[in-house]
Amino acid sequence: MKIRPGLAMAVSALAVMLSAPVQAADIIVTNATLFDGTGSDPVKNANIIIEDGRIKGVEIGDTSETATLVIDAGGKTVMPGLINAHFHLFFDFYSSPPVNPATSDETAEAYIRDVMPGRLQSHLEQGITSLFSPIDYAPHIFNLRDQVASGEISGPRLFISGPILMHSGNHYACSGDTDAAKAWCNERISLPIDTPDQARASVQKLVSDGADVLVFDAVSNQETLQKDAFSAMIDEAHRLGKRIVSHNLDARDVPFMLEAGIDGFIHAPSLFRDTDGTLLTEAGKRGLPLPATLGFYQRYIAEGHANSADIEEYETQKHNIELMYAAGATPLFASDMPGLPAPEVVPTVTGVMSGLGLDNKTILLSATRNVARNLLGRDDLGTIEPGQIADLILVDGDPLTDLAALTRVEVVIKDGSLAVDKR
Ligand SMILES: [Zn+2]
Numbered sequence: 001m002k003i004r005p006g007l008a009m010a011v012s013a014l015a016v017m018l019s020a021p022v023q024a025a026d027i028i029v030t031n032a033t034l035f036d037g038t039g040s041d042p043v044k045n046a047n048i049i050i051e052d053g054r055i056k057g058v059e060i061g062d063t064s065e066t067a068t069l070v071i072d073a074g075g076k077t078v079m080p081g082l083i084n085a086h087f088h089l090f091f092d093f094y095s096s097p098p099v100n101p102a103t104s105d106e107t108a109e110a111y112i113r114d115v116m117p118g119r120l121q122s123h124l125e126q127g128i129t130s131l132f133s134p135i136d137y138a139p140h141i142f143n144l145r146d147q148v149a150s151g152e153i154s155g156p157r158l159f160i161s162g163p164i165l166m167h168s169g170n171h172y173a174c175s176g177d178t179d180a181a182k183a184w185c186n187e188r189i190s191l192p193i194d195t196p197d198q199a200r201a202s203v204q205k206l207v208s209d210g211a212d213v214l215v216f217d218a219v220s221n222q223e224t225l226q227k228d229a230f231s232a233m234i235d236e237a238h239r240l241g242k243r244i245v246s247h248n249l250d251a252r253d254v255p256f257m258l259e260a261g262i263d264g265f266i267h268a269p270s271l272f273r274d275t276d277g278t279l280l281t282e283a284g285k286r287g288l289p290l291p292a293t294l295g296f297y298q299r300y301i302a303e304g305h306a307n308s309a310d311i312e313e314y315e316t317q318k319h320n321i322e323l324m325y326a327a328g329a330t331p332l333f334a335s336d337m338p339g340l341p342a343p344e345v346v347p348t349v350t351g352v353m354s355g356l357g358l359d360n361k362t363i364l365l366s367a368t369r370n371v372a373r374n375l376l377g378r379d380d381l382g383t384i385e386p387g388q389i390a391d392l393i394l395v396d397g398d399p400l401t402d403l404a405a406l407t408r409v410e411v412v413i414k415d416g417s418l419a420v421d422k423r
Pocket of ligand 1 (some may be wrong): 086088134
């Protein structure tokens, strides 16, 4: 339909007159000490104005803005919602023995219907407003992401990789007790990359299915690394505009992966201790994203379950992480530990990161801006600035001086709506 120019001008002028002077914002958070996630120092007496799911503005001191809902932060800290860079939603390795709650499409659907809403809500209540799931069952994880995005299920915004790209064969997570369950699991969580053509086809399938970031495993089911297939996989991901990161990777293969263009890591490269830094320093220098997913090891060791091989594996990962952080890798806040009860996520991850010597500001940025930018490739999340998606939390205390404040989340706003209010 075409509108005559004069009429169009009149219509738009009327729209401005109707909307501009009378519209109140949706939410104003007043009297906040604002840690905005940009790297700047916190500012006191901040007002955060939220409208249509976005940050409309940040004003210091008095504001003339009005809103449907005013939340007085009482001088407490307001910061961007937390983003967990690595958590599998369908697995439970936390229980002993580990539980695989889905062994068929029917049980996966039932799990989403009966269990998942409670689990996701629990993560949201901890201030986790986004979560990256690397490896979960397709198509169920794609459906779940859509159900959360539409508001049908309340929970953190999900970013997903879907199945993992790997050499064909059994994936270690497929511990279903029957052959049928194991076959179902492998089919749902992995896509093969045995040849360059197959690697490109699998990447194309993931991208057309809607994966946000692609994830691969380079240690399973092969004697030596199939370099031509991995090169094709990474090239195809980039050709289609997607980032691709490693889940499991031998440290000795990192130089090749850097040459091929890998975008980061969601576990530290393991299996080999890079004692002289020749393998991993370059990845650090490039500032590639790297989480410290050491929580499981530390738990096993603390509970006395770890054998000498476990401890050696832990020490290797820890050494490689420290080396890469020292060289400049970007720390990411990530728990992994599928099945970990949500209230334990923040204390576990901050404990691991502090134990590695990271300062509180680095840890806060690792859970906000840096995971959004460096892993997810999103510049509209992870900071509190005009135009950003309005995901923010109110915490009791100053997490810059006391990380335990992050466990005292009082209010969660996600997508510009009040999602949790514990006050
Ligand atoms: Zn994982």
